[in-house]
Amino acid sequence: MHAAVLRYFDHVARHGSIRKAADALSVASSAVNRQILRLEDEMGVALFERGRSGVRPTAAGELLLRHVRETQNEYQRTRAEIASLGGTVSGDVRIISLESMLVRFLPQVVDEVSARHPKVTFTVLAVHPSEIGEALRSGDNDFGVLFVDARHRGVDVIAEFPTSVGALMRPDHPLAGRKSLTLTECVGHPVVMLQDRWLLDAIMAMEFSGSGARLSPRVVSNSIEFMRQVIRSGLGIGFFTPIGFIEEIRRGELVHVPLAEPGLAQSRIGILVPRYRRLSPPARLMINHISERLGAFADFLAAPPRRPKRRNRG
Amino acid sequence: MHAAVLRYFDHVARHGSIRKAADALSVASSAVNRQILRLEDEMGVALFERGRSGVRPTAAGELLLRHVRETQNEYQRTRAEIASLGGTVSGDVRIISLESMLVRFLPQVVDEVSARHPKVTFTVLAVHPSEIGEALRSGDNDFGVLFVDARHRGVDVIAEFPTSVGALMRPDHPLAGRKSLTLTECVGHPVVMLQDRWLLDAIMAMEFSGSGARLSPRVVSNSIEFMRQVIRSGLGIGFFTPIGFIEEIRRGELVHVPLAEPGLAQSRIGILVPRYRRLSPPARLMINHISERLGAFADFLAAPPRRPKRRNRG
DNA sequence: ACGGGCGATGCCGAAATGGCAGCACACCGT
DNA sequence: ACGGTGTGCTGCCATTTCGGCATCGCCCGT
Known part of the structure; x- marks a missing residue:
């Protein structure tokens, strides 16, 4: 539905090079180049600075880039919303996570949700703490399962669970x-x-x-x-x-x-979402499930048993 | 930059008819029709219900419509932002207003802003009170100069001035x-x-x-x-x-x-903006100017002199 | 000096888009 | 009963756009 130039522009900015972007897109570099030139002509300003080793967005390019990426993200979310109208939730969930959640807890949750909603796909990334803010605010990810930290800006905590390091x-x-x-x-x-x-x-x-x-x-x-x-x-x-x-x-x-x-x-693990972001149906689903499972682990998270105990399983 | 199908889709929804939309777009109805069909094929669901007197968006169509219109609005805002990078503010400001502001106060403000920023264009509409909420939330308008009313939802009041009916x-x-x-x-x-x-x-x-x-x-x-x-x-x-x-x-x-x-x-006139909406440079400019001028009228708004007075003019 | 990276361009075939005319259907007024 | 008018849809064809290939000019590191 959206013009190919959006994808081209995004890729060029990501790769910092028209040829690299064209390669990643599996199209000829000339095609990508012409689309960028046409776009700059339409905007009336240069969107990239041509350097010797590639291109770099200008101020105008950064502004347009934000619009383009927001458009692509919203499009994916809208598609998921439409696809979920039929009753069966589908679409991709993009999660950033603490590595510690990622290696034990999240695989199980993904497995359970995936079994009940086979049309949902998952992208779960461990992020370096220094990139959490950017990763959330970029809009590329639906939510994060992270330590709650007052230093985060523009982020809402929609569920949190006490734990202890x-x-x-x-x-x-x-x-x-x-x-x-x-x-x-x-x-x-x-x-x-x-x-x-x-x-x-x-x-x-x-x-x-x-x-x-x-x-x-x-x-x-x-x-x-x-x-x-x-x-x-x-x-x-x-x-x-x-x-x-x-x-x-x-x-x-x-x-x-x-x-x-x-x-x-008194550390807390929370589900963090970019402020003002609309959540896609699969993201809402996944958040609910994670909250539920984390709630069941609440006692364990805060104070795990010092000796193994037998527990009744349902 | 954006695909033509976005405009087509929007127009078809607005006119409730493919032929009417094609007419308004000055393209053949067959072209519009094919774009819509192709779009539905891409989405995998019907976006319009075909009636005998035209078309009406389905639930999926409404969802996509919101995305399309938001994309178009954000594109315009982004273009204004880019155009304003050079120092001279440009772009269109869309204002909805009380009719009483529209006939005396706003023309003067528009005149002043227009003189200082010749590249800014203005769309000022009087809206029926029953449509204020929709007009603001649709995102088609930058802000409103209206009575402040607690009944409005999803709207922020960024400036207000007491007045009296x-x-x-x-x-x-x-x-x-x-x-x-x-x-x-x-x-x-x-x-x-x-x-x-x-x-x-x-x-x-x-x-x-x-x-x-x-x-x-x-x-x-x-x-x-x-x-x-x-x-x-x-x-x-x-x-x-x-x-x-x-x-x-x-x-x-x-x-x-x-x-x-x-x-x-104790009525109050306020500048109302859709919540979470980013304002375009010309909109910010216009809001500042309106606030300034309304502030100068503050005494008059609240209690106009009963007898004409001579005032010093600067 | 030379090779390899970069973006830009000319040329050409392929694909997409739009315009025109026409189809089938439903409604409405005579 | 019957055209007239509105609707969405569909072949056919011209035009425009897009993408691939080869090439050019440039700059940098070797």
Whole structure:
């Protein structure tokens, strides 16, 4: 329905190069080039600055780009809305997520929703914390399952669940018997750390500003799965929300000791949506389901059992 | 930039007929028809119900229609934004207004803004009160200069000015010497009325519910200009804001006696914008100017002088 | 100096678009 | 009963637009 030039323009801006964009679009670069030139002629201003290594949007280009992307997003949402008129929800849901949610919790939710609504497709991306704001505000994603942080602007929290960041370790670790820990108490014990530490940076700076002591990470990685194996093999303590390690904790393979620092003990995971954005039917569906499942985990999120318990299953 | 089918689709929905739309678009009806058919094929659902006297959007058509119109509006706004990058503001401002503002106040403001910003064009429409909500929310208009009314939903008031609805009459009218009036006191005197009475209906129902007395309009019209002449010739009392009769009141040709009814004495004129709508540069410009000029009239709006005064002009 | 990247352009075939005339159907007034 | 008029729809054809290929001129790194 929408003119091809919208897609062309978007791709050119993304790739910073007409030829790259044409390649990604599987059309001749000359075709893309001419569409851009025609568009600039129509607008009466240059939309790109031609550099030696490609193109870069001008101020006018940025403005038009925002309109083009908003149009494409709204079109997808409208298509999903129309397709869902028949009763069966369909369309794509785009979610950005904490990696810890992504490796254990979300796959299950996606599986359940997917089974009941086979025409819904899912795009679930782990995002670097520094990109959360942009990822949400760009409109490319429907919502995020993230730590609630007052620093986020232009974002609405439509559901939130308390959780606690804690020290994750083997049951035979010296600190495994504690009911809570401060970061200072972890000094001296080897720790493993995510490369993007998110909350920890600020807290650690505060905690150790006087003593000069520091946690010395023995292992640093950006992969939660790698950390999981490292912690299970006893290489050190990791700092995580329990949500990504539900099974290990339940089976008693790992122990989660909440941190006493207020900013960490009272962490909240929330569903965040760009403000003023209309949600597509599949996005609403998915949000409902996630809220429901997170609600069922509420006790576990806030204070996971220290010893595995048998639970009745329905 | 945008595909022609957007305009076709919009026109067909507006005219309720493919041939009428094609006529308005100055293209062959077959072309429009094929575009609509192709669009329905692309969407996979019927967008119009074919009746014997034309077409009517289906539920899916309504959804797509909203997207199409929003896209067109946003495109215009974006173009205005880009055109204004060069320093000179340009683009179209679409304003809906009380008729009383439209006949005296707004022409002057438009004249001033137009003189300073020759590339700005203006669309100023008087709207029937019953259509205000729809006219604002449709996104077809940038803002409204209207009575502030809590009944409006999805509308933000970004500036407001107190005014008072009052009885407008010749200086030689028996009631012209009063400092304020109730509607009941007007019973027995001939009155003239706008056909769309807006605020008056509710107030009158309340005022006269006990007594059974009624104002008997001698003249009813939907034209303020007609009312102006009728009142000046002494045919009766009219009920208006002073804003449309500034000159007559200043020259002493008419007298404005505020009504004592709280709902009318405390009326407010405001600049109303659809919530969450981004304003185009010319719209922002126009709003600033209107606010400034209305602010200068603030004393006059709330309590116009009973006798003409000489004022210093800058 | 040269090769490889970039955007822009001329040429040509393919695809899309629009105009014209005509079809089938339903309504309305005579 | 019957044209007249309105509707949406459909072949047929001219025109316009679009895309692919090859090429040019440019700049940069090697």
